[in-house]
Amino acid sequence: MMSNIEQVIQGIGPLQEEAIARAEGHLNQLTKPPGSLGKLEEIARQVAGITGETMPVFEKKAVVVMAGDHGVCEEGVSAFPAEVTPQMVMNFLAGGAAVNVLARQAGADVVCVDVGVNADLEHPQLVSKKVRKGTRNMVREAAMTREEAERAIMAGVEVVEDLVRKGYTLFATGDMGIGNTTASSSLLCALTGLEAGLAVGRGTGINDETWLHKQAVVQRALEVHDPLGEDVLDVLAKIGGLEIAGLVGVILGAAKHGCPVVIDGFISSAAALVATRLAPLSAAYLIASHLSQEQGHRRLLEAIGLEAMLHMDMRLGEGTGAVLCFNLIDAAGKIMREMATFESAGVSRS
Numbered sequence: 001m002m003s004n005i006e007q008v009i010q011g012i013g014p015l016q017e018e019a020i021a022r023a024e025g026h027l028n029q030l031t032k033p034p035g036s037l038g039k040l041e042e043i044a045r046q047v048a049g050i051t052g053e054t055m056p057v058f059e060k061k062a063v064v065v066m067a068g069d070h071g072v073c074e075e076g077v078s079a080f081p082a083e084v085t086p087q088m089v090m091n092f093l094a095g096g097a098a099v100n101v102l103a104r105q106a107g108a109d110v111v112c113v114d115v116g117v118n119a120d121l122e123h124p125q126l127v128s129k130k131v132r133k134g135t136r137n138m139v140r141e142a143a144m145t146r147e148e149a150e151r152a153i154m155a156g157v158e159v160v161e162d163l164v165r166k167g168y169t170l171f172a173t174g175d176m177g178i179g180n181t182t183a184s185s186s187l188l189c190a191l192t193g194l195e196a197g198l199a200v201g202r203g204t205g206i207n208d209e210t211w212l213h214k215q216a217v218v219q220r221a222l223e224v225h226d227p228l229g230e231d232v233l234d235v236l237a238k239i240g241g242l243e244i245a246g247l248v249g250v251i252l253g254a255a256k257h258g259c260p261v262v263i264d265g266f267i268s269s270a271a272a273l274v275a276t277r278l279a280p281l282s283a284a285y286l287i288a289s290h291l292s293q294e295q296g297h298r299r300l301l302e303a304i305g306l307e308a309m310l311h312m313d314m315r316l317g318e319g320t321g322a323v324l325c326f327n328l329i330d331a332a333g334k335i336m337r338e339m340a341t342f343e344s345a346g347v348s349r350s
């Protein structure tokens, strides 16, 4: 029997080539030299291929912030204590975090999901999908069982399906989890063969000494779980995170429902790499937003085959860079709807 995840993967189709051709045709009628709006034109074509519409209006947009804790924090890999994860979740719910501000600016809603926070959280707006209270310490044992990783992925799929039912058509990925750059770096190493020295970055802002220690922790995790084979779900379970798995589900769910999904920084991109290894067709539904300052992000985007739109030197996570790009996606749609054509404006071309 097909697993639930397999069913979601089977439901992802290729982009609609005919809609891409229509978008291209329309772009070439608009009063500008062909191609001169650069990546805005690329977005317009991609969004047409994803949605089937050349002039889409995204009435309801959501950034799904998946929150989870990490057992590997015991090893001293972050500049901040693990309690920050639940504290920031409450901040998201109160509307005070950076992602809330940028979402308001972009006309988007923040959907905060507890998929693995190590605290008992209650709030009317919190989406509770807790699989367990944080992962296990990956240098000692598998971070998750395969079943836990699958449940976290399905939590992400369910959140997106619920939002699609409510009329949301554009998604962004966001994450919150102290320690999650360690898990993301480990995934980058395991899935691409990159060495820890190039895959591990400063996360929340660790010093040189902690950075070297964090590299050793990632190296140790890779050795403890050697061999990490071709089975991507197994790799995710052993060295990933609950919020990363949740974001894999968000990506697969959005792709299945024909919705573009804007990828945030390092952690979101680690989830995107896992999602595209599980479901190669999902890559076409992804829009990379910004290039994070986190060392390793560029290699992660290269491995997926994505190019970031913005270089803002951000490294916050939460979905901040992705939500910022909602503005550019809306701009691309407005160009398609509102620009005059050579014919309508009476502008000559050769």
Ligand SMILES: O=C(O)c1ccc[n+]([C@@H]2O[C@H](COP(=O)([O-])O)[C@@H](O)[C@H]2O)c1
Residues within 6 Å of the ligand: 077, 078, 079, 080, 175, 176, 177, 178, 179, 180, 181, 182, 202, 203, 204, 205, 264, 265, 266, 267, 268, 292, 293, 294, 297, 314, 315, 316, 317, 318
């Ligand atoms: O998105 C990024 O590129 C990014 C880069 C560095 C840090 N972060 C955020 O910082 C937290 C993880 O950092 P750390 O040092 O605890 O592994 C987590 O909550 C992430 O959302 C996010």
Ligand SMILES: Cc1cc2nc[nH]c2cc1C
Residues within 6 Å of the ligand: 080, 084, 088, 175, 176, 177, 204, 316, 317, 318
């Ligand atoms: C304050 C704070 C906010 C965050 N948002 C995402 N990761 C974070 C990490 C810290 C430490």
